[in-house]
Structure formats: structure tokens, C-alpha cells
Amino acid sequence: MNIPRILLAALKGGSGKTLITVGLTAALRKKGLSTSVFKKGPDYIDAGWLSMAAGRPCYNLDQYLFSSDAVLNSFATRSGNSDIAIIEGNRGVFDGIDSQGSSSSAELAKLLRSPTVIIIDCMKMTGTTAALIKGCQEFDPELRVEGIILNRIRGTRHEKVVRESIKRVSAIPVVGVVPAMTLKNFPQRHLGLLPIQEHPAAKDFVEEAASIADNSIDLDQILRIAQMADDLCKPSFNQKDTENISLSPRVRIGVLKDSAFQFYYPENIEALTSRGADIIEISALESRPLPTVDALYIGGGFPETNAQRLADNLVFKDSVRLFVEHGGPVYAECGGLMFLAKTLVVDNNEFPMAGIFPASSVLNKRPQGLGYVELRARASNAFFRQGQLLRGHEFHYSTMILDHIDQESWPFDVLRGHGVDGAHDGLQVRNALGTYAHVHALSEPSWADAMIRKAREFHKAQETNT
Amino acid sequence: MQKIPRLMVAALRGGAGKTLLTIGITAALRRRGLSVAAFKKGPDYIDAGWLGKAAQSECYNLDSYLFDKETLTASFISRATRHDIAMIEGNRGLFDGVSASGEYSSAELAKILATPVVLIIDASKMTRTAAALVLGCKLLDPDCSLRAVILNRVAGSRHEKTLRDSIENYCSIPVIGSVNKMSMDNFPQRHLGLLPLFEHSGANTLIEEAANVAESHINLDALLELANSAAPLHFAGLIKPERETDPDHVDLRIGVLRDSAFQFYYPENLEALEATGARLQEITALEAQPIPDLDALYIGGGFPETHAERLAQNTVFKESLYNAVNSGLPVYAECGGLMYLAKELIIDNSAYPMVGVFDVATVLERKPQGHGYMTVQVIAPNPFFPLGTVLSGHEFHYSYICSETPEANSYAFKVTRGHGITGSLDGIFKNNALGTYLHLHALGAPDWARSILNLAFNYHQIRMGKKKGQ
Numbered sequence: 001m002n003i004p005r006i007l008l009a010a011l012k013g014g015s016g017k018t019l020i021t022v023g024l025t026a027a028l029r030k031k032g033l034s035t036s037v038f039k040k041g042p043d044y045i046d047a048g049w050l051s052m053a054a055g056r057p058c059y060n061l062d063q064y065l066f067s068s069d070a071v072l073n074s075f076a077t078r079s080g081n082s083d084i085a086i087i088e089g090n091r092g093v094f095d096g097i098d099s100q101g102s103s104s105s106a107e108l109a110k111l112l113r114s115p116t117v118i119i120i121d122c123m124k125m126t127g128t129t130a131a132l133i134k135g136c137q138e139f140d141p142e143l144r145v146e147g148i149i150l151n152r153i154r155g156t157r158h159e160k161v162v163r164e165s166i167k168r169v170s171a172i173p174v175v176g177v178v179p180a181m182t183l184k185n186f187p188q189r190h191l192g193l194l195p196i197q198e199h200p201a202a203k204d205f206v207e208e209a210a211s212i213a214d215n216s217i218d219l220d221q222i223l224r225i226a227q228m229a230d231d232l233c234k235p236s237f238n239q240k241d242t243e244n245i246s247l248s249p250r251v252r253i254g255v256l257k258d259s260a261f262q263f264y265y266p267e268n269i270e271a272l273t274s275r276g277a278d279i280i281e282i283s284a285l286e287s288r289p290l291p292t293v294d295a296l297y298i299g300g301g302f303p304e305t306n307a308q309r310l311a312d313n314l315v316f317k318d319s320v321r322l323f324v325e326h327g328g329p330v331y332a333e334c335g336g337l338m339f340l341a342k343t344l345v346v347d348n349n350e351f352p353m354a355g356i357f358p359a360s361s362v363l364n365k366r367p368q369g370l371g372y373v374e375l376r377a378r379a380s381n382a383f384f385r386q387g388q389l390l391r392g393h394e395f396h397y398s399t400m401i402l403d404h405i406d407q408e409s410w411p412f413d414v415l416r417g418h419g420v421d422g423a424h425d426g427l428q429v430r431n432a433l434g435t436y437a438h439v440h441a442l443s444e445p446s447w448a449d450a451m452i453r454k455a456r457e458f459h460k461a462q463e464t465n466t
Numbered sequence: 467m468q469k470i471p472r473l474m475v476a477a478l479r480g481g482a483g484k485t486l487l488t489i490g491i492t493a494a495l496r497r498r499g500l501s502v503a504a505f506k507k508g509p510d511y512i513d514a515g516w517l518g519k520a521a522q523s524e525c526y527n528l529d530s531y532l533f534d535k536e537t538l539t540a541s542f543i544s545r546a547t548r549h550d551i552a553m554i555e556g557n558r559g560l561f562d563g564v565s566a567s568g569e570y571s572s573a574e575l576a577k578i579l580a581t582p583v584v585l586i587i588d589a590s591k592m593t594r595t596a597a598a599l600v601l602g603c604k605l606l607d608p609d610c611s612l613r614a615v616i617l618n619r620v621a622g623s624r625h626e627k628t629l630r631d632s633i634e635n636y637c638s639i640p641v642i643g644s645v646n647k648m649s650m651d652n653f654p655q656r657h658l659g660l661l662p663l664f665e666h667s668g669a670n671t672l673i674e675e676a677a678n679v680a681e682s683h684i685n686l687d688a689l690l691e692l693a694n695s696a697a698p699l700h701f702a703g704l705i706k707p708e709r710e711t712d713p714d715h716v717d718l719r720i721g722v723l724r725d726s727a728f729q730f731y732y733p734e735n736l737e738a739l740e741a742t743g744a745r746l747q748e749i750t751a752l753e754a755q756p757i758p759d760l761d762a763l764y765i766g767g768g769f770p771e772t773h774a775e776r777l778a779q780n781t782v783f784k785e786s787l788y789n790a791v792n793s794g795l796p797v798y799a800e801c802g803g804l805m806y807l808a809k810e811l812i813i814d815n816s817a818y819p820m821v822g823v824f825d826v827a828t829v830l831e832r833k834p835q836g837h838g839y840m841t842v843q844v845i846a847p848n849p850f851f852p853l854g855t856v857l858s859g860h861e862f863h864y865s866y867i868c869s870e871t872p873e874a875n876s877y878a879f880k881v882t883r884g885h886g887i888t889g890s891l892d893g894i895f896k897n898n899a900l901g902t903y904l905h906l907h908a909l910g911a912p913d914w915a916r917s918i919l920n921l922a923f924n925y926h927q928i929r930m931g932k933k934k935g936q
Contacts (some may be wrong), residue, residue: 011592011598012590012591012592013590013591013592014590014591091592091593091595092591092593092594092596093595094594094595094597094598095594095595096593096594098628098630099594099627099632099635101594104594123479123481124479124480124481124558125479125480125559125562126476126558126563126707127558127559127561127562127563127565127568127571128558128559128560128561128562128603129476130566131478131559131603131605131606132478132599132602133562134602134605134606135598135599135600135601135602135603135605136598136602138601138602138605139599139601139602140598140635161564161565161566163566163567165561167566168566168567190819310708344492388911418617431533442710446634
């Protein structure tokens with residue numbers, strides 16, 4: 001199979017990659033092309049924007065979190081019904097988790113045999129761009145760089161000098177020249193863009209990005225480059241995803257989805273539905289109790305920007321507490337963990353939360369944990385078997401202040417990353433587990449298995465009780 | 467042949483933290499008791515001002531676009547030989563020149579002066595890709611001696627290790643420094659670069675802080691070793707001796723307007739004015755006293771806009787200058803000086819009355835109105851330059867000139883590169899006063915000092931004649 005595809009990469013974060021990729025995706029879609037979108041790495045926010053631009057879910061591809069086969073398999077199945085696949089790289093093209101560049105955007109491009117387009121931020125630079133392009137070519141000759149997009153170009157003379165300089169060292173065509181500009185409705189927060197749900201004019205922005213791309217990027221040339229992709233390697237399909245769970249009995253899994261909780265990999269939701277779950281979307285901001293569910297999944301988000309509303313929603317908080325007291329399984333990540341704690345402290349203001357975990361989360365000005373994590377499940381873990389290794393990702397500005405520390409009850413040891421205290425991650429009460437780590441279903445298929453198993457156990461227990 | 471230990475500090479682009487680190491290194495070397503000769507590539511005044519302060523001696527500009535190679539090399543050798551080490555700060559990206567071939571780039575300057583280059587890498591939001599960029603710089607021009615890397619804006623020890631390992635492994639270039647992200651966060655910046663010295667109250671503190679950062683994050687021994695490895699500099703030409711005293715010039719007194727509003731003077735220009743015996747007298751436009759007796763006045767660029775109110779209110783000084791121009795005082799005014807000689811300065815719709823020699827207003831904008839190298843040709847008879855003279859320099863101004871009667875103005879220059887006053891004309895003049903957006907560098911325009919001195923001599927004769935006649 002051979003889906004036309006390109007990977008867009010840059011030399012460092014902050015080069016305008018997401019703006020250009022979002023714009024390009026939306027512009028291609030406007031041309032009537034069905035565009036599948038992928039984001040390299042564990043990021044939710046860029047993926048959200050890409051998904052809005054493409055009008056379909058954006059999937060993450062991550063060679064640190066998933067096996068190569070899982071990456072290939074996910075890409076093949078999820079790009080199969082599109083005219084072109086757009087993959088957005090992350091950070092610098094050769095940046096990986098180590099000095100060998102493992103799991104870099106370049107490695108992903110090579111695994112997917114995808115032509116790469118390099119975006120160069122040309123601000124305050126002219127002829128030196130040639131050195132950078134030459135460096136990329138010589139550094140890894142196996143990476144197929146087939147196009148260059150110049151970003152933040154100031155005027156025609158700047159463009160001319162940069163173009164000619166690159167031409168002197170490389171035959172790679174310049175396929176786009178994006179002018180330096182200020183985008184009023186393109187605010188940035190944390191690492192990347194604001195999440196869509198919080199953006200007042202998300203659609204306007206996507207439109208604006210599309211017209212920028214349309215005006216400054218040669219879309220036909222992008223398509224030609226995408227068509228230069230070699231045949232995709234066949235994945236060997238020997239994934240871990242083999243715990244043959246039967247699809248029945250079906251279970252109802254509640255998912256908190258509102259402006260406070262929004263970080264869910266679509267693959268995670270699909271992993272639940274494909275195992276026989278019906279997904280019930282629930283808002284923690286509306287004053288009504290938790291509906292009847294067999295398990296609850298609370299993803300990350302920004303409880304801090306919704307702290308007052310969450311604190312005021314007594315009806316909902318009480319029902320969640322009751323659900324946990326009855327043994328209801330809850331899996332909460334990051335923002336979800338914060339919601340299940342006793343209080344959330346923002347700028348010295350305390351907001352009472354659901355009160356499941358005897359701890360307060362305190363929001364800081366700087367990230368307290370950022371990057372990949374590796375965890376080992378401990379004996380007490382309600383979802384994972386003892387000793388099981390998991391990989392995931394954390395990105396949190398909050399720290400957890402525990403009322404008391406019980407060394408026996410930690411659900412995870414932290415082997416890489418920060419977690420709750422640098423050595424452990426997770427808090428657990430009965431069947432409610434909260435963790436700073438975000439787990440991806442393609443990395444850890446047993447997560448969905450555990451969710452379904454716990455939901456069925458709880459469902460069964462409820463039936464027996466009534 | 468001259469053995470001059472020397473280094474160039476360069477980066478991949480502007481804004482990588484080059485100036486702060488060069489200031490820090492320079493001041494740290496000085497703390498070790500070394501005498502440092504500081505040089506700035508390009509026509510910049512502000513970075514040069516900081517470097518000079520860090521070195522505790524003048525910082526000189528090296529610009530292969532404005533000077534010919536012999537002049538440049540001679541200037542470097544004559545000004546570096548008295549010192550233990552010469553530090554040259556590059557500008558913009560290492561290979562950024564005026565054209566695609568990289569002419570007049572920092573790399574070209576490093577080659578002319580056979581100087582080892584230390585590359586600053588802004589490592590924010592990047593890890594191993596830094597190695598690809600360094601490799602590209604190494605391969606793009608093997609004649610440019612890229613010898614070491616200093617990492618800037620490093621996020622932590624893991625970040626540093628990945629960067630270091632990749633650069634050393636893939637490029638075989640040593641990483642001799644790694645500066646953390648937070649170390650230099652409170653350094654103020656304005657316009658293109660750092661704030662000008664005069665406006666910064668804590669200038670010395672800042673330099674000491676930068677020196678602390680350099681001492682704790684940069685391997686200065688490795689840096690010195692690298693500087694000492696520079697081969698002796700071959701130069702066939704003549705290192706010009708100081709010009710001889712001209713008896714006509716010894717009595718001349720040339721005023722230089724120097725205060726917190728006017729501060730952009732190349733030391734080479736001032737040296738050229740006094741090289742033949744004329745005396746320079748610094749005066750200020752901010753104190754309420756008339757200008758002293760002068761034979762000529764040189765007004766450089768600066769920031770009249772931040773002193774508009776004070777300049778406007780100083781009527782004593784303005785009127786005395788206006789009258790002096792009317793009686794024939796030669797005045798050469800650049801950029802901020804031009805703005806000061808205009809009728810008024812308009813900022814955010816407020817008009818501040820200036821000296822009024824030229825019947826125009828200058829209007830301050832939010833964005834630069836002209837920025838870069840500038841070349842003019844003399845097209846009208848004027849007091850300073852003969853017809854046909856071609857002058858190259860530099861312009862950088864946020865203001866433009868607004869004139870109710872543009873046809874009444876006399877312009878000496880046709881602009882052949884750059885923007886100037888009208889986009890095609892520059893060098894407005896009246897009597898013996900000329901105002902221009904062009905900053906000239908004496909090493910690139912040797913006739914400039916000569917013409918000011920000639921005019922000063924003539925005016926001096928007239929002045930003395932009048933005195934005698936009284």
C-alpha cells in the first residue's frame with residue numbers, strides 16, 4: 001500500500017511547524033482532498049488543532065511509546081482511506097530521546113518511508129540557512145528531505161538571498177515561503193498552542209492558517225512530493241494486543257469531556273469501544289450526578305482554569321465520591337488526578353475537589369514534570385499486574401502534597417520521569433487510580449483490557465447487589 | 467607577521483545570545499588580568515559600546531563591506547597588538563552576508579583575519595539536531611576555522627549531555643561551554659540589540675553578572691588555548707602610522723554632541739578628527755547653556771526621541787546652535803543629529819520643537835523606516851563632498867522626514883542603496899550644515915574627516931578674522 005504522505009519537520013520547536021501544518025492540512029482539505037493527520041510524539045494540543053483542520057481525528061505516532069510495528073500498523077490502517085497523509089514532526093528533526101536520536105522525527109519518517117519537508121525559521125538569518133540545510137542532508141543521508149518551507153521571511157530581498165544560498169548547496173526545492181507576521185488569534189500556552197476547546201475563535205484561526213498556506217505554499221508541489229513516498233513496509237502485526245477479550249457483555253464507560261478535561265487519545269477511546277464498551281461522555285461542569293456507568297475515565301486538561309466551577313459542582317463531586325465508595329473503577333490522568341484530590345490550590349486559593357485522594361494539588365508557574373515516563377506497577381495496583389512496565393508521558397505544572405505518605409500504597413514506581421514525588425507515581429483509593437502519567441493504548445493495550453475487566457467486575461458486583 | 471591571540475564569537479542567527487556571552491567572556495578575561503581588544507563585526511554601535519565597556523577600552527568595528535581588506539586588516543592588527551587577546555563579535559548568522567555567496571559575512575571576516583571561530587548555539591527547543599546544524603557550518607565552508615561550540619539556553623543537565631555528546635560525536639568539535647536558560651534572563655533588549663549603555667543605570671552590574679556567567683559556564687582556559695592557536699597574521703601592506711600633525715589643524719576645536727540623547731560615534735571617526743591635531747570638545751544638548759566657540763560640530767545618532775521633551779525645552783542651547791549655523795558653523799549631523807536639526811520631532815502625535823535648521827519635521831514610527839547598508843552618490847554642490855563622490859555606510863532609523871515644501875529642500879545625495887530621507891534622496895543641507903540618515907565610518911570614508919577639518923579651518927579663519935576686525 002502506498003498512501004501519498006509527507007512529514008513536516010523543523011530544526012527546533014517554535015519554528016512555526018504547527019501553524020504551517022494546520023494551514024496546509026486545511027488548505028488541502030479545501031481542495032477536496034481527504035487528508036489523514038498524524039502527530040509525532042505524545043502531544044494532545046497540536047493533535048487537536050490538526051484534527052480540526054482535517055475534520056477527522058488526528059492520531060499520535062510515537063516510537064518511544066509504541067513498537068515500530070504498532071506505529072506502522074496504526075499509520076497504515078488510519079491513513080488507508082485518505083488521499084494524503086500529513087504527519088507533523090516534533091521539536092528538531094533529529095531530536096530523539098538520546099544522543100543517537102532514537103525515536104526522532106527523522107526516524108519516524110524513515111520508518112514510514114515518508115518524504116520529509118523541512119520548515120526553516122529564517123528570522124534574523126540569511127545565508128546561514130544553506131549551512132543548516134547542508135547539515136541536515138549530511139547528518140543523515142537516509143532521510144529523504146524533498147522540500148523546504150521558509151518561514152518568517154521579511155521581504156523579497158530576504159527571500160532571494162535565502163533561496164539562492166540554499167540553491168548553492170542543495171537541489172531540494174523551496175516549496176513555500178511564509179512571511180513573518182503576527183497572528184492575533186494564535187495564542188500560545190504551555191508548550192504549544194492553546195487547546196481548541198479553550199480557543200475563542202478556533203475555526204477562524206484554522207481558516208486564517210489555511211489562507212496563509214494557500215498563499216505561500218505550492219500545494220501541487222506538496223502533493224507531488226507526497227506521491228514520491230515508497231511502499232510502506234508491512235507491519236508484522238505481532239502486537240501485544242492479543243488478550244482475546246470477548247465483546248460481551250457490553251459495559252458503559254463514562255468519559256469526562258468538557259472544557260476542564262479534554263486530553264484523550266482517540267486510540268484510547270477506540271481501544272475501549274473495540275473491546276465492547278459504550279462511551280458515555282459526561283461533563284463535570286454541569287450540576288447533575290454521574291449517570292449509571294460501569295467505569296469512569298478522566299483524562300487530563302486544565303482543571304485550574306475551571307477550578308471555581310468544578311469546586312461549586314457539589315452534586316457531581318458527591319456522586320463521583322459515592323461511585324468510588326461503592327467500588328466503581330476510575331482511571332484518572334493528570335488533570336483527572338487533580339480533580340480526584342481533596343483540594344486544588346491556585347495562587348493561594350483553595351478549591352475543594354472530589355476528595356477521593358487525601359492530597360492537595362498545588363499549581364506552580366513552571367512545569368514540575370515534562371517528558372516521557374517509565375513506570376513499574378506495584379503490588380497494590382488495581383489495574384496493572386505487579387511488575388508490569390509501562391511507558392507514557394507527563395506534563396504537569398502541579399505538585400501533589402499528600403496528607404500522609406504510605407509507602408505500601410504507591411501504585412507505581414517511577415523508573416524515568418517525575419511522577420508524584422520523583423520516585424513514585426499515582427494515588428489509589430479502592431478502585432480509583434489517578435496518575436500523572438498519560439498512557440497511550442497503542443503503547444499499552446493492557447490498559448484497555450484492564451478498563452474493560454474492571455468495568456465488567458463492577459457491573460457484575462452491582463447486579464449481584466441488586 | 468604578528469602573533470595575535472584571537473577569536474571570533476559567532477552564531478547561527480541574530481538573537482542567539484552572542485553579545486551577552488561575548489561581553490561576559492571579555493569581562494571574565496579582563497578579571498584574569500588580561501588586556502582584551504574588542505572588535506565588533508559590522509556597523510553596530512550598541513553592541514560595540516557594551517563590548518568596549520566590558521573590555522575597558524574602545525571597541526572597534528570591522529566591516530569588510532565598508533572598508534577594503536587592507537584597511538580592515540591594518541586596523542585590526544594595529545588595534546589588537548597592544549593587547550593579550552582580541553575578541554571579535556560576529557553579527558547575525560555566521561554565513562549571512564549581503565548576498566547568497568556570503569560576501570561580507572562573519573565567516574568571511576574570520577577568514578580574512580585567519581581567526582578561529584567559536585559558534586554559539588541557541589539550544590532552546592532542540593537537542594541532537596544541533597549537531598546537524600554545527601556539521602552544516604563545518605562543511606559549508608571548510609576554510610572557515612570553526613573550532614568550538616558554546617551552548618546557550620540549555621534546559622538542564624540531561625539536555626546538555628545530549629547536545630554535548632551529539633556535537634562532539636558527529637562533528638568532532640569540542641563543546642567548551644554550556645550556559646543555562648535562566649542565567650541571562652534579566653538582560654534588557656531594545657530595537658535590534660541591547661540597550662545603549664548610557665540609558666542603562668546598571669551597566670556595570672550587568673557586565674559583572676555576565677562575567678560571572680561566563681566564568682562558571684565557559685571553559686576559559688580552553689578558549690584561551692584556542693585563541694593562542696591562531697596562526698601569526700600575515701599582512702603585506704603597511705600598518706599606517708598615526709597621521710602627522712597638520713599645523714592648520716592644531717588650533718581647531720571640533721565639538722562632539724555627546725550625552726544620553728546622542729551617543730553613536732565610531733571611535734575611529736573621533737580618532738580621524740583629532741589625528742592631525744584638532745581638539746575634540748564634548749558638549750551636551752541637555753544642559754541650558756549656549757554652545758561654546760567651535761570651528762565645527764559633529765552630531766551623531768542616538769535616541770532624541772527618548773529625550774524629546776528635554777531637548778525641546780532647552781531653548782538656550784537650540785537658539786545658540788541655530789544662530790551658529792546661520793553664521794556658517796559647519797555641522798555634520800547623522801540620523802538622531804538630523805532629527806535634532808529639523809524643525810520638530812513628532813512622537814505619537816505630539817510635536818516637540820527642535821533646532822529648526824532644516825525646514826522639515828521628523829516623525830517617529832513603530833517600525834524601522836530604513837535599516838541596512840546604504841550607498842549614496844553626491845549629486846548637488848554642497849559644503850562637504852565633491853560632486854560624484856560615492857559614500858557607503860549604514861542606516862537604521864525608526865523616523866521618517868516629513869516636509870511641507872519638499873521642493874525647497876536641498877539634497878546632496880542620491881541614494882543608490884538603502885532608503886535615506888526620501889527613498890531616493892538624502893543629505894539635506896543648509897549653509898554649512900548637513901544632515902543625513904547615513905552613518906559613515908571613517909575607515910570606509912577617509913575623505914569625511916578631511917572635509918570636516920577643511921570646513922572647520924575655513925570657518926576658524928573667518929571667526930578669527932571677525933574677532934580681529936572687532
